[in-house]
Amino acid sequence: xxxxxxxxxxxxxxxxxxxxxxxxxxxxxxxxxxxxxxxxxxxxxxxxxxxxxxxxxxxxxxxxxxxxxxxxxxxxxxxxxxxxxxxxxxxxxxxxxxxxxxxxxxxxxxxxxxxxxxxxxxxxxxxxxxxxxxxxxxxxxxxxxxxxxxxxxxxxxxxxxxxxxxxxxxxxxxxxxxxxxxxxxxxxxxxxxxxxxxxxxxxxxxxxxxxxxxxxxxxxxxxxxxxxxxxxxxxxxxxxxxxxxxxxxxxxxxxxxxxxx
Amino acid sequence: xxxxxxxxxxxxxxxxxxxxxxxxxxxxxxxxxxxxxxxxxxxxxxxxxxxxxxxxxxxxxxxxxxxxxxxxxxxxxxxxxxxxxxxxxxx
Numbered sequence: 001x002x003x004x005x006x007x008x009x010x011x012x013x014x015x016x017x018x019x020x021x022x023x024x025x026x027x028x029x030x031x032x033x034x035x036x037x038x039x040x041x042x043x044x045x046x047x048x049x050x051x052x053x054x055x056x057x058x059x060x061x062x063x064x065x066x067x068x069x070x071x072x073x074x075x076x077x078x079x080x081x082x083x084x085x086x087x088x089x090x091x092x093x094x095x096x097x098x099x100x101x102x103x104x105x106x107x108x109x110x111x112x113x114x115x116x117x118x119x120x121x122x123x124x125x126x127x128x129x130x131x132x133x134x135x136x137x138x139x140x141x142x143x144x145x146x147x148x149x150x151x152x153x154x155x156x157x158x159x160x161x162x163x164x165x166x167x168x169x170x171x172x173x174x175x176x177x178x179x180x181x182x183x184x185x186x187x188x189x190x191x192x193x194x195x196x197x198x199x200x201x202x203x204x205x206x207x208x209x210x211x212x213x214x215x216x217x218x219x220x221x222x223x224x225x226x227x228x229x230x231x232x233x234x235x236x237x238x239x240x241x242x243x244x245x246x247x248x249x250x251x252x253x254x255x256x257x258x259x260x261x
Numbered sequence: 262x263x264x265x266x267x268x269x270x271x272x273x274x275x276x277x278x279x280x281x282x283x284x285x286x287x288x289x290x291x292x293x294x295x296x297x298x299x300x301x302x303x304x305x306x307x308x309x310x311x312x313x314x315x316x317x318x319x320x321x322x323x324x325x326x327x328x329x330x331x332x333x334x335x336x337x338x339x340x341x342x343x344x345x346x347x348x349x350x351x352x
Contacts, residue, residue, distance in 0.1 A: 146280050146283065146284055149284055150284065150287060150288065150291065153288045153291060153292070154291065157291075157292060178277070180275075181275030181276065181277050181278065182275065182276050182277060183277055184277050184280050184281060185277070188277065188280075188281045191281070192281065192284050192285055192288065193288075
């Protein structure tokens with residue numbers, strides 16, 4: 001049984017690609033056979049976050065234009081051998097792939113993979129339509145900022161019109177600000193968007209650090225964001241994992257943070 | 262203790278509470294796809310109809326879209342100055 005999930009957001013820069021990479025690695029390390037499809041043609045980054053940027057030969061555009069079959073374009077991860085990336089082209093633009101071509105490809109891949117994760121570009125134009133068409137359900141990623149929440153709602157309206165089930169991930173929460181009443185928390189965003197929330201990811205320096213290395217943070221045991229992503233992976237697999245309370249840094253931790261370097 | 266402090270601190274709304282309220286308002290309008298111009302037309306038409314029957318305070322009148330358990334409701338708050346007895350029996 002294959003599950004096709006699109007990771008989308010509306011607004012750019014909220015962490016779609018980071019979420020896709022972490023979900024992919026998390027699912028693969030549980031033994032699932034996973035393919036990640038980057039549909040952000042022209043602005044691809046999923047390859048970088050996974051550390052696979054130097055191994056790309058063919059792209060999604062070559063596949064849908066039938067120059068190669070998808071097996072030739074897949075890049076297999078060295079460490080997680082049941083994780084594959086189907087990269088997109090960095091030179092073509094979003095019009096290079098028609099939604100119908102994408103649907104055909106996803107249908108063809110279903111027999112081979114447990115999970116097909118599609119990283120959607122920002123915006124609501126053709127790139128969005130292409131990314132969403134083959135998906136069984138959607139993960140909407142947002143930040144606790146008014147602009148990101150508003151854009152998320154726009155995408156949610158479009159997804160609901162297309163009869164897609166939606167789950168929410170709130171990324172880059174700063175616990176201290178939530179505690180001080182200067183940042184929306186997951187409960188408030190839940191109330192505004194009325195969706196099932198499957199994750200709240202704290203803002204964590206390790207996310208940037210791990211992106212630098214091309215190793216998704218989900219595998220690092222000492223990262224709050226990594227722990228949140230592991231919980232999200234569990235919830236995607238259907239496990240009932242209770243939400244942990246956000247951890248506010250103690251005075252000493254904050255001091256260490258400031259003088260740490 | 263907390264309430265005690267609140268009395269002296271005055272009632273101030275945190276920015277996250279403001280964000281919550283502002284988003285709820287703006288998303289209803291985004292979703293309903295009603296432009297401010299249309300809202301203005303609706304308001305003027307309501308005034309026209311109601312004015313046959315009662316004298317209302319047009320300046321204090323408010324209409325807005327609100328979310329009521331997953332359905333959008335048009336909520337009007339119309340202060341009535343007095344009834345118009347003649348107009349009310351005209352029909």
